[in-house]
Amino acid sequence: MSKSNTYNVAVVGATGAVGQKMLETLEDRNFPINQLKLLSSSRSAGLKTTFKGKEYVVEEATPESFTDIDIALFSAGGSVSKKLAPEAVKKGAVVIDNTSAYRMAEDVPLVVPEVNESDIKNHKGIIANPNCSTIQMVAALEPIRKSLGINRVIVSTYQAVSGAGNEANDELREQSQAFLNGEELEANILPAKGDEKHYPIAFNALPQIDVFQDNGYTFEEMKMINETKKIMHMPKLSVAATCVRLPIFTSHAESVYIEVEQDDVSVEQIQSLLAEAPGIVLQDDPATQTYPTPLSSAEKKDVFVGRIRKDLDEDRGFHLWVVSDNLLKGAAWNSVQIAERIVANQWL
Amino acid sequence: MSKSNTYNVAVVGATGAVGQKMLETLEDRNFPINQLKLLSSSRSAGLKTTFKGKEYVVEEATPESFTDIDIALFSAGGSVSKKLAPEAVKKGAVVIDNTSAYRMAEDVPLVVPEVNESDIKNHKGIIANPNCSTIQMVAALEPIRKSLGINRVIVSTYQAVSGAGNEANDELREQSQAFLNGEELEANILPAKGDEKHYPIAFNALPQIDVFQDNGYTFEEMKMINETKKIMHMPKLSVAATCVRLPIFTSHAESVYIEVEQDDVSVEQIQSLLAEAPGIVLQDDPATQTYPTPLSSAEKKDVFVGRIRKDLDEDRGFHLWVVSDNLLKGAAWNSVQIAERIVANQWL
Structure with a gap:
């Protein structure tokens, strides 16, 4: 061969x-x-x-x-x-x-x-x-799970249009120019190509990626929920997802809330776990306004993590901001x- | 007088x-x-x-x-x-x-x-x-709290630039046109006018609104946390917020996770509480792709709620999508x- x-x-x-x-x-x-x-x-x-x-x-x-x-x-x-x-x-x-x-x-x-x-x-x-949004999330969660355990994940996504293909890129580009020209916006692709209704994405946010399932979740949300459990070998992991399409060409961002299994974990512990993890780049320093964004993460292979904060009420709760190029690592x-x-x- | x-x-x-x-x-x-x-x-x-x-x-x-x-x-x-x-x-x-x-x-x-x-x-x-992002959230939560109790709120926001004033609107408009022309993006206002660094907002997402506090949260996030407790008269309510600025001119959207105090609550119960509440418009029907978006909510006084789902693991957990014109109700x-x-x- x-x-x-x-x-x-x-x-x-x-x-x-x-x-x-x-x-x-x-x-x-x-x-x-x-x-x-x-x-x-x-x-x-x-x-x-x-x-x-x-x-x-x-x-x-x-x-x-x-x-x-x-x-x-x-x-x-x-x-x-x-x-x-x-x-x-x-x-x-x-x-x-x-x-x-x-x-x-x-x-x-x-x-x-x-x-x-x-x-x-x-x-x-x-x-x-x-699925693209699943990959970057589990890559960021695994180093934390390995050391501290994780039993709960709640994610809200900020997803780029390129996840829906070149036609969606063209649609965002054309609608954006039409909006700036004061013209009507024409929508033919998003939120989901085969679906009945289409809404403008330019200067908007669409809380629908892929089609709706019978349980009221979208297929994209169910992909994140089910695929995360399968990849991490954690069928009992509690995972919830809300997936939103945004006027961004490249890179998905995610606001992720997790609960770890250990008590008294510090932000610094999570930061150092992520700093040492393969494929992850820690960009987390509020003092210098350091955090990843879709534009800064585009065309790069890594998964970028920042804005790591401990929940103010739940000792085992942490918030993370995870960004990666959806066409590359995704x-x-x-x-x-x-x-x-x-x-x-x-x-x- | x-x-x-x-x-x-x-x-x-x-x-x-x-x-x-x-x-x-x-x-x-x-x-x-x-x-x-x-x-x-x-x-x-x-x-x-x-x-x-x-x-x-x-x-x-x-x-x-x-x-x-x-x-x-x-x-x-x-x-x-x-x-x-x-x-x-x-x-x-x-x-x-x-x-x-x-x-x-x-x-x-x-x-x-x-x-x-x-x-x-x-x-x-x-x-x-x-604060704008607080107002629309508490307006949506109050009818639920009154009937079912609420003891936990986790919100991720999708916020419009107009919350940062006319200069931020101009910046989004100019950067968007520059991007479409293939030119360099100049950033002088966002994420926070008085802060040291500025990043482009066009076709991007900035996980910083207002300046950082010593605890790693932004002032916007702390406003949502503290103001929610004060307005709702619930000093012990568990509230967490992640606030993100997006390339949207008008209307903030919010992915809100709540835990109610009663068991066995259904999505339909929450829908009918919101449908009857003053100032709230329920737009929630997956079968017809009905949900609010920033563009559909702009220039309107109401708070729009859709995508109401029961958490798949936590019986008392519900997810909501809350949208309102940040310059009007906000x-x-x-x-x-x-x-x-x-x-x-x-x-x-």
Whole structure:
């Protein structure tokens, strides 16, 4: 399949917001690629994109596309993954799937390498990449859980539009210019592409990401709740989420309340746990107005944490502000990171 | 002082974002004004503004400005209120102060009429108007507290720039256009005008409103915590706040988690309490994607509530999404409402 520790890699959804970031990240990390195949739905087939200075024509993904592929990174929507990921596995590829299609399937590991890297080795062909807002939160919570225990999480999110793809970026850009010109705002994509109603996002806040479930929570909220429990191996963890889309292009922010299991924990203890944790950058100094923001975190691979405060009433309660680039750690970088761990450990 | 149930009214800070809304609201409500005096700091004195079609020249506020004034609405910053509110009281005026100068003073009522109207009658000349983000939250919590009790509140805010005045509006507008043009963003006002560092707000989220306190919380967060306890007469209420400024011109939104005192409360119970409450509009139907947003709530006097969900782990826990125009219910309308209650009850 591959020669001298290089791998045949397919990127499915190569022209999308996440697909483009996957290519950038593979290039940036100098991932050991033998042959690269760029795939997409029929709609985008024929488009061209470059990798390491070389031009590639994007081909329509079919079951045959995966012959001789070692690793397939999927980010072309849940329906494409449902149809083609099993075909890729049949052809011998390991699939790293960035959609929600397989995340909660019992035999599919759901992985954030800083949290549960070793789950990868149990894969049966598919490894799922978690939801963007979940990844950055569990990356920040795990170092705290390991030392102090955590039994409760309440999160309110501040999410960028790029999580809804390039069309949502265009919509924010066009609506913002229309607003500044004093024109009417036209909404066709957000809050959720397939949903009945659309509302303007420019200079607004939409308390709906993805569609509503029967219990009154949105699918995005349920993803955060269920995926957090699965990744952290804590089925009994109390998790609540309110997910809000904002007029931000890149990086999700989260206001996270946690309760630890130990008494008398100090802010300094939590700060030093996070300062030493892999993939986490502590930016927390009120005296110098130091804290992460979406703009300061964009185009970076790390998860940034600041505004760590002890609750004023609950001794075990702490508040954190967690920010990360939703297309990188939230999607492309976490997927490539999984691919790197697979080849480093030979978990193919 | 006044003839036949009309009153001499002064508006201090008449040219500011809130002052202008106070004039609009007094006009809209047809407040019984005999003589209107528009005042400001020396910087804005001489500017002209209109009320009921008549042009007024704004005068510099001095102690003498308040001779014969019955009601003085202050919104020209804390230092102006500290200097001139006692002078206005000495001249016989009742002051309704929209700054933070007197809010926590023991002998000053802090009032949201839907919550604690009767506190007004204990005033000794000054009545304080609470912080914008506090007002809309307590208005939504009070009907729930009255029936079901509340012992815990955790809020994350999504706040508009207009809470920081017209200069912050201009900054958001200029930065947004610069961003869309691909130019550098210049930041001079936000997150807090007097603070050392300034960060861009356009397409960003700033987890700092007002300056930091020694305990790591911002002053805005401490205002929400302390004012909520005072207005609701609940010194032991557990309240936590994380306040975030966003690229929104008008209306604050809040993701509020509460714990009620009764067991087995349903979402429907909370919905019907809010639907019947004064000043509250329930907009909560996931099936039709019905929920309030900043844009849909702007220029309206009410507090809008939606996304009411029961916590999935804590039987007494509920999540709410509360939105209101920060310049109206959050400032001008609440002040004028206090003035209306004062004249209706003859609490002058």
